[in-house]
Amino acid sequence: MWNTIKPAVLAGVLLCLCRTALLAAERIEALEPHMGTMFRIVLYDDDPSQAHIAIRAAFDRVAELDGELSDYKPDSELNRVAVAAVGHDVPISNDLYTVLAASQSLADRTNGAFDVTLGPVIRLWRTARRTGVLPGGDEIAAASLRSGYRKLHVRNDGAPEIRLDIPGMQLDLGAIAKGYAADEGLRVLREHGFPQALVAASGDIAFGDAPPGQVGWDTGVDSINAPNESFTQVLQLHNAAISTSGDTEQFAEIDGVRYSHIVNPETGKGLTTRVGVTVVAARGIISDGLSTAASVIAEQHGPEAALELIRQSAARGIVVIQTDGKWLRYESPI
Numbered sequence: 001m002w003n004t005i006k007p008a009v010l011a012g013v014l015l016c017l018c019r020t021a022l023l024a025a026e027r028i029e030a031l032e033p034h035m036g037t038m039f040r041i042v043l044y045d046d047d048p049s050q051a052h053i054a055i056r057a058a059f060d061r062v063a064e065l066d067g068e069l070s071d072y073k074p075d076s077e078l079n080r081v082a083v084a085a086v087g088h089d090v091p092i093s094n095d096l097y098t099v100l101a102a103s104q105s106l107a108d109r110t111n112g113a114f115d116v117t118l119g120p121v122i123r124l125w126r127t128a129r130r131t132g133v134l135p136g137g138d139e140i141a142a143a144s145l146r147s148g149y150r151k152l153h154v155r156n157d158g159a160p161e162i163r164l165d166i167p168g169m170q171l172d173l174g175a176i177a178k179g180y181a182a183d184e185g186l187r188v189l190r191e192h193g194f195p196q197a198l199v200a201a202s203g204d205i206a207f208g209d210a211p212p213g214q215v216g217w218d219t220g221v222d223s224i225n226a227p228n229e230s231f232t233q234v235l236q237l238h239n240a241a242i243s244t245s246g247d248t249e250q251f252a253e254i255d256g257v258r259y260s261h262i263v264n265p266e267t268g269k270g271l272t273t274r275v276g277v278t279v280v281a282a283r284g285i286i287s288d289g290l291s292t293a294a295s296v297i298a299e300q301h302g303p304e305a306a307l308e309l310i311r312q313s314a315a316r317g318i319v320v321i322q323t324d325g326k327w328l329r330y331e332s333p334i
């Protein structure tokens, strides 16, 4: 989902604003391409001239994060430190620290099912999606040797730093950066006086205060097994975040096997289990990381273990999984 829309296609799409009168406040919606997807801001406002300033600031913040956290941009902070930090500590930004620290904590709690050092393996599968050719076993083995969250050391003894154990490592924050960017966009909107807002980045949405006169933002939860049907459930959310991971958009189908863009580090392959996970948590950085992690856990240890991870993280979730040709749905109270 990190790269579902090609930057070239998006080049001509700039800020698009539309308004709908609602009660005293106006609903304002704005779209802008960032992080290889379309970001959407919705807010309610009595003073539209100020809203435009707030929206600009929020999108600028997301663009700043893209410059730090992208694995696509060769000169991103992430890509630069992956080279510079081999064998010794190098300073990193607070943003990169926040995302890497959350990632390493999730890696610890999932025994490496969630692992942002899988960059070399993820890139092999990205190529496979493009070419339709499976990566060789030796290629996967070599890429796996250059991966492993224990080879990444993230510290903050007053100033944040990272170190990598071996050359050729590549970090990939595609499973967590959009959730953090949604959180940060929302924070900027609140700081500018617009708490009744949401920031959405494809499968990751962060919600602020509820819209005027409502208990929350109506949010449809789609289901992986019925992508063309209407939403299976509508939640009213505020001051929370929701993320969905699945293979409905990004997958490779090779020799009759469907490989997800989410990699199982135990096999070095894209998930071959059909699974979709939706997580509701306090913040996007949590829901985004967890929905990806729970997808891997569902393949490794089954759907109950995936739900258990979500529960232990003070979050709620839905896991939909295909077993023996049948779709099964597991849910923690949501």
Ligand code: AMP
Residues within 6 Å of the ligand: 001, 002, 113, 114, 115, 116, 118, 122, 172, 173, 174, 175, 176, 203, 244, 245, 246, 261, 262, 263, 264, 265, 288, 291, 292, 296
């Ligand atoms: P999401 O759409 O949030 O589930 O994130 C999927 C993206 O996360 C993939 O496109 C990869 O960039 C990255 N990714 C794939 N497998 C893993 C994994 N096991 N741990 C962490 N990130 C992963």
Ligand code: MG
Residues within 6 Å of the ligand: 174, 175, 176, 243, 245, 287, 288, 289, 290, 291, 292, 293
């Ligand atoms: Mg994710």
